[in-house]
Amino acid sequence: MYKELQQAWDELTAPGQLFEMRTIEVRGAPLREYVHAPANLRDFWASSAGHGDADYLVYENDRCTYTEAHTFVASVANWLAQQGVKPGDRVAIAMRNYPEWMLAYWAITSMGAVVVGMNAWWVAKEMAYALEDASPVVLICDQERLERFQEIKSDFPAMKVVGVRLPDEAPEGVTHWFELVNTEPKMPEANIDPDDDACIFYTSGTTGHPKGARLTHRGCTNNVMNIAFANMVQPMAVARSKGEAGEPAPRGAMSILIATPLFHVTANNCVAHAATLAGGKLVHMYRWDAGEALRIVEAEKITNFSAVPMMTREILMHPDFERRDTSSLKALGGGGAPMQPDLTRKVKSTMPNAAPAQGYGMTETCGIITASAAEFLLDKPESTGRPVPILEAKVVDEAGSSLSSGSVGELWVRGAPVIKGYLNRPDATAEAITDGWLHTGDLAYMDEDQFIYLVDRAKDMVLRGGENVYCAEVEFALFECEGVAECVAFAVPDERLGEEVGAAVYLKPGAAVSAEQLREALRERLSAFKVPRYLWFVDAPLPRNANGKFVKREVKEGLDIAAAG
Secondary structure, three states: OHHHHHHHHHHHOOOOOOOOEEEEEEOOEEEEEEOOOOOOHHHHHHHHHHHOOOEEEEEOOEEEEHHHHHHHHHHHHHHHHHOOOOOOOEEEEEOOOOHHHHHHHHHHHHOOOEEEEOOOOOOHHHHHHHHHHHOOOEEEEEHHHHHHHOOOHHHOOOOEEEEEOOOOOOOOOEEEHHHHHOOOOOOOOOOOOOOOEEEEEEOOOOOOOOOEEEEEHHHHHHHHHHHHHHHHHHHHHHHHHOOOOOOOOOOOOOEEEOOOOOOOOHHHHHHHHHHHHHOOEEEEOOOOOHHHHHHHHHHHOOOEEEEOHHHHHHHHHOOOHHHOOOOOOOEEEEEOOOOOHHHHHHHHHHOOOOEEEEEEEEHHHOEEEEEEEHHHHHHOOOOOEEEOOOOEEEEEOOOOOEOOOOOOEEEEEEOOOOOOOEOOOHHHHHHHEEOOEEEEEEEEEEOOOOOEEEEEEOOOOEEEOOEEEOHHHHHHHHHHOOOEEEEEEEEEEEOOOEEEEEEEEEEOOOOOOOHHHHHHHHHOOOOHHHOOOEEEEOOOOOOEOOOOOEOHHHHHHOOOHHHOO
C-alpha cells in the first residue's frame, strides 16, 4: 500500500499534472508551491461561481446558493469600497459561525483587503488588544460581540462598525448588515499579489497576548490544493493496492457540518475552503451540541465531519446516535489535536461507511501539514500522516541539526503555506522561522515511509528524573481505559524528580473507577514511570478553548495536589 502511495504521489505531482510543483524564492527562502494554485483568494472565490444554484451556506432555516452568495459578496465588497476601504486595509470579523462570516470573508479578501479574525470568546479587553494590534478600519460583528465592543468603543472613534443579525434596528453609529447586502453588487477592481496578507488569525498562546499570524494569499490557495491532493492520493493508492484499476469512484455532492470556529484555520481554511472548491454545502450551527449535530447530519445528509477528536467521540457516545440516520457520512475525523488510536478504531467499527480521518496543521501553515485517512490511519493509528508535497519537513535536535528516521526532535517545515510572520512582532517571527523553516514546537519523529508521529508539544513534555514522558502517549493510554470520557495529562512539579506525571479524568456517566484501578489498567499499556503519580477525577467536562481543545492551564489551576488520588 505504501509503494502504491508513492506511485500515486509521483503521478499526481508530475510535470503537466494538476499538482505539479515548482520552487520559488519568497522572503529570501526557497519555497515549494503548486504551479496551478490560484494566484490569490479573489481568483479562487471567482472560480466557485460555476457551482451556480447548488446550496452553499445553510443555517437553521436560512439557505444561500453559490449564485446568491456571489451577489452578496460583491455587494459587501462594494459597500466597503464606498467607505474608503482599500487593498491592504484591514477589516475585522467578530461573530459566531453565521453565514455572514463567510460572505464577509470572501468580500474582504476578494477586494484585496485583509480579514482580521476575532476570537468570538474574547471579552472586551481582549477585543481591544486585537483591535489596537491590527488597526482595522471596519469591524463586522454580531449582537453579542457588539455588546462587548460598546464597552471599548470610545477607544476606536474612527472605526466603522457593522452589526449582523441584530434583533432590532442598529444602534447609533452602527450600520446594519442589510445595508451592505442591498448595495449594488459590483466587485471593486484589485491587483492582489500572492504574498499580500489575506487574513490575520490570532494564535491561542498559553501565556501573554496572542500573536497575529499573517496568512498570505499564496499560503491559503496552496493549502486548499494540499487538501485536494490528500483527498485524492490516499484513495488512489488504496484502490491500486486492492488491484482496482484507475482512480477511486467520485464521492458525489459534499455536505459539511461546521463544528469549530471560523476564526481558526481548521474550519475556515481547511473545511470551508475545501467545500467551496468542491461546490459543497456548508452547514453552520449556533453552538456545539452533539445531539444537535446528529440531527443536522440526518436532516442535511452530511457527508463530512471534521472537528477536534472529542467532538467525534461525543457524537459516537451520544444517546441519540443509534436513533439518527448517519448513513450519509463518508468521512468522520479530527483536526486541531491528535486523534486517539482507540477513536480511530471506534469510528471504523461503529460506522463502516465512514472512513476515519485526521489532519495535523497549524495557524502558521495556513492549514494542514499532514493528513491521514481510512486504511492508512487504521494501519498507522498513532501517525498524523505524511507531509503534503509542498511542505519540506525535518526533525531536528536543539541545535537545528537534522535527525535520522525514528529519532524524536522538534518538527520543522518549509513551503508556500508558511506564514509571512507575526503582526508587529519581529522578535516572535525571528524566533519561529529560520530561513523559511517554521519551528512547529511539536516533538515528533518520522518513520521509513515518511509518516510523522507527534509525541508531544515541546514545552508541555514532562521531564521526569531525566526521562521524557510525552503527554499525548499517556492520554492515548487513558482513553483506552474503561470508563474514561475525557482526560488530559500534564507535568506536576516534584522536588526529587523535577516533574511528575499528573492527569485529570472525567468519567463516563455511571462509571465507577478508582485511581488505583486506573493505574493498574495503565500499567498494562505504559512503562511504570509514565503512569500518573497524581490522578484527579473531576465532576464536570474539562474546559475547552474556542476550537474545542482542552485547556490544560485552566485544568491545572483548578486542582489541589492534596486532593489527588
